[in-house]
Amino acid sequence: MMELVSLQDMAQTAVLGSSLGDNRPTYIYKVVLLGSTSVGKSSLAYRYVKNDFKESLPTVGCSFFTQTVQLETATIKLEIWDTAGQEKYHSVCHLYYRGAHAALLVYDLTNKETLNRAKQWLTELEKEFLPDEIVIALVGNKTDLADEREVAAEEGEEFARNRSLLFMETSAKSNHQVNDIFMAIGKVWDGSRIPHPLAKLVMLSALCSLSAQELLRREGEKAPVPSRGGGQRLDLGTRRGRMGCCRI
Amino acid sequence: MAADVHKKKGWEVPNGSLAPGNGQHAERSESPTPGLAQGTEPGKGQSAGQEGAMFVHTRSYEDLTSPEDGGAVVRSPEERRGEPAEPTSMEQISKDFSELSTQLTGMALDLEEEMRQSQEGKLEPSPQATRHDSVLSGKEEEDVTMDTWRMHRKHVFVLSEAGKPVYSRYGSEEALSSTMGVMMALVSFLEAEKNAIRSIHADGYKVVFVRKSPLVLVAVARTRQSEQEIAHELLYIYYQILSLLTWTQLNHIFQQKQNYDLRRLLAGSERITDNLLDLMAHDPSFLMGAVRCLPLAASVRDAVSTSLQQAKAKSLVFSILLSGNQLVSLVRKKDQFLHPIDLHLLFNLISSSSSFREGEAWTPICLPKFNSSGFFHAHISYLEQEMDLCLLLVSTDREDFFTVSDCKRRFQERLRRRGVHHALQEALRTPFYSVAQVGIPDLRHFIYKSKSSGLFTSPEIEAPYVREEEKERLLGLYQYLHSRAHNSSRPLKNIYFTGPRENLLAWVTSAFELYICYSPLGTKAGAISAVNKLMKWIRKEEDRLFILTPQTY
Known part of the structure; x- marks a missing residue:
């Protein structure tokens, strides 16, 4: 399946968006942001998706964003689930991280307690996922508040190294490394995991079964039940569906 | 007849098998x-x-x-x-x-696990996180020993039966723990005598108690509201808490641990409660127990409703389109009714958070008057960035995010195809109408509620009620008339009130309630002819001011 993929002129096809010429597969990656309340999860998501910053109020439940990323060998559609950090939503959070391909554990580097909370999230994720099922990144946010720093960069970094997590310090406010961290999680999938596409695709389509069904349905109500390998081309289907939306 | x-x-069950x-x-x-x-x-x-x-x-x-x-x-x-x-x-x-109850079991188990952990001290809340949150919600913590704190016109306190603070409108809960202790002592003292405290009236203040086990709600007010109305507001606060936690979960928590600090679970939601109290002080919806519609040409509203109706999904119970705190359209599942209190809570939730402006929100929410034991899942999003039009899709299935999200897309598409987008935009530009449109010179303002539909209409509050205090004073007058009309021991049907700055008239029938406010120079006869004219005008405009044909899926 991957042979179809590799040597296309990706820049061209991406712009034209032609469903015939673009042979790069489209993957849907579910990314979930977890962490204490007011560490900046929503701000990170907002910065990444809208490239803007504004003070926001606590998230209610969960906010959902999508963003499409063009990588050399694939198009990745990120589904970003920005969860609420408040404790009352804790018990529904598993709803949001279930089936995730990547998790950003966000802490506020001016508040040590939030790092501990991020570590608790890690423990929870480790219970739910096998190690190669999910990419986990530890993110220390608010580098713009350097004066109030309570957590040294080394501390976060060392913890991340010991537990094989990606690590980055960011600032949603001053737009520091926000794009980078999302790209980094995308690349882990693109690079290290794609050499075994078949196995991965089976897993992907199983994990995405909900969205896969949904997307296929969008393409046309008559679409058959998605086959196991169907995950690869889902987004192309959507694109066709969108272009033809007026005749539905 | x-x-x-x-x-x-309407009551007949189609298959005849269910009584x-x-x-x-x-x-x-x-x-x-x-x-x-x-x-x-x-x-x-x-x-x-x-x-x-x-x-x-x-x-x-x-x-x-x-x-x-x-x-x-x-x-x-x-x-x-x-x-x-x-x-x-x-x-x-x-x-x-x-399905709801099965979901709830999962919820309760989760909570049990969490509470077990918290007893082991694993998840103890960080005081810092709480502080951060309250800073973020913009709530200035006042010094409760200062006179300014005492001067507030209405205080609202929520406490647990163990006397632990849960919420205070002004000032930090910690600083008020001894005050709340006294309140609980008062409640318990009378209960020991098999009696119940309902209110204390002294020195222009009313202290009203509402007991909703496992919570106690107390208001200390020097407004013109009756004890009944203050208690009604406290009930709204109680329902607000239920909408976040469900009645079942709330009880479960306190059964497990009597001295549980509920602020942990409510952290970050104080602003929702604050906002509700602010709204209740300004918006007659709560007093009327009814909902206001955005004035909209019937053809446009029908097109919107039909589009909403067509964008349905199996798990959807209610599709609601709203603008500000006004209803644009509501489509419901057959045989399922939304209580105005539940709708008010939804309006309040949306108006108290800016986070719905971005992306699509998916949140568990309990509609306490509908079913206080389970969560629905609500999909909340604004249709367009610059347009104050919020779509709320209430689903029974928490797994159905993508299906419901697709309903939104289909709704927007249908809206576009019907070409009502422009008309809707136009209507949003003037969300309120002026009382001058009625054409009665002395008429300053009115509220008309249709009891059967649970909807009311009311023009914009204009001069001389310009300043905030003036607006509140007008609402206070309505509150007074309302409380006299609905006094449980001596209800009144017609009230004519002559004040130094305005005259008011209230008329309550089994079908509607009408409150009008007009010039202090007007006469009683003038007021009665104004009422007749006004009723004719409302009748003429009713398809614009109300939703006459509610849709079901």
Whole structure:
């Protein structure tokens, strides 16, 4: 399946968006942001998706964003689930991280307690996922508040190294490394995991079964039940569906 | 009587196998006397039966006049279930939404696990996180020893039965723990005597207690509101807390751990409660127990409603389109009714958070008047960045995010195809109408509520009520008339009130309630002819001011 993929002129096809010429597969990656309340999860998501910053109020439940990323060998559609950090939503959070391909554990580097909370999230994720099922990144946010720093960069970094997590310090406010961290999680999938596409695709389509069904349905109500390998081309289907939306 | 026959039809169960539940009888007894004002009452739906109604019929004070208001008696869930005032029968709901209860079991288990952990000290809350949160919510923590704190016109406190602070409108809860201790002591002292404290009146203040086990709600007010109305507001606060936690979870928590600090679970939601209290001080919706519609040409509203109706999904129970705190359209599942209190809570949730402006929100929410034991999942999003038009899709299935999200897309597409987008935008530019449109020179303001539809209409508050205090004073006058009209021991049908700065008239029938405010120089005869003119005007405009044909999926 991957042979179809590799040597296309990706820049061209991406712009034209032609469903015939673009042979790069489209993957849907579910990314979930977890962490204490007011560490900046929503701000990170907002910065990444809208490239803007504004003070926001606590998230209610969960906010959902999508963003499409063009990588050399694939198009990745990120589904970003920005969860609420408040404790009352804790018990529904598993709803949001279930089936995730990547998790950003966000802490506020001016508040040590939030790092501990991020570590608790890690423990929870480790219970739910096998190690190669999910990419986990530890993110220390608010580098713009350097004066109030309570957590040294080394501390976060060392913890991340010991537990094989990606690590980055960011600032949603001053737009520091926000794009980078999302790209980094995308690349882990693109690079290290794609050499075994078949196995991965089976897993992907199983994990995405909900969205896969949904997307296929969008393409046309008559679409058959998605086959196991169907995950690869889902987004192309959507694109066709969108272009033809007026005749539905 | 034709209307009566029509009404009966609505109660018939199509397959004939199910006997109507208790709740249905309760609903019926609450509907206005058929025939009495039918056809003369503007703002009423075209079909006379409950089927055509938007909401469960309601009286503003049903919560207070129902036997539930015993106060001191701690009631078990079984007892509560049997309440005649409960608008929708619990049996019916549990049948229709059995999924909800299964979800809830999961929820409760989660919580149990969490509480077990918290007892082991693993998840103890960080005081810092709480502080951060309250800073973020913009709530200035006042010094409770200062005079400015004492000067607030209305304080609201929520505490647990162990006397632990849960919420305070002003000042930090910690600083008030001894005050709340005293409040709990007062409550317990009278309960020990098999009695219940309801209010204390002294020195221009009213201290009102509402006991809703496992919580106690207390207001200290020097407003013109009656004790009943203050208690009504406290009930709203109680429902607000339920909408975040569910009644079942709230009880479960305190059964497990009597001295649980509920602020942990409510952290980050204080602003929702604050906002509700602010809204109640300004918006007559809460007083009326009804919902205001965005004035909209009937053809446009029909197109919007049809688009909403067509963008349905199996798990959807309610599709609501709103702008500001006004309803644009509501489509509901057949046989399921949304209580105005639940809708008010949804309006409040949306108006108290800016986070819905971005992306699509998916959040568990309990509609306490519908079913206080389970969560729905609500999909909340704004249709366009710069447009104050929020779509709320309430689903029974928490796994259905993508299906529901697709409903939104389909709705927008249909809206575009019907070409009403522009008209809708135009209507949003003037969300309120001016009282001058009615053409009665002395008329300053009015509120007209159609009881059967649960909707009301009211023009913009204009001069001389420009300043905030003036607006509140006007609402205070309405509150006063309302409380006199609905006094449980001596209700009044007509009230003529002559004040130094304005005259008011209230007229309450079984079909509608009308409150008008007009110039202090006007005469009583003038007021009565104004009422007649106004009723004619509302009748003429009713298809713009009300939703006459509520849709179901």
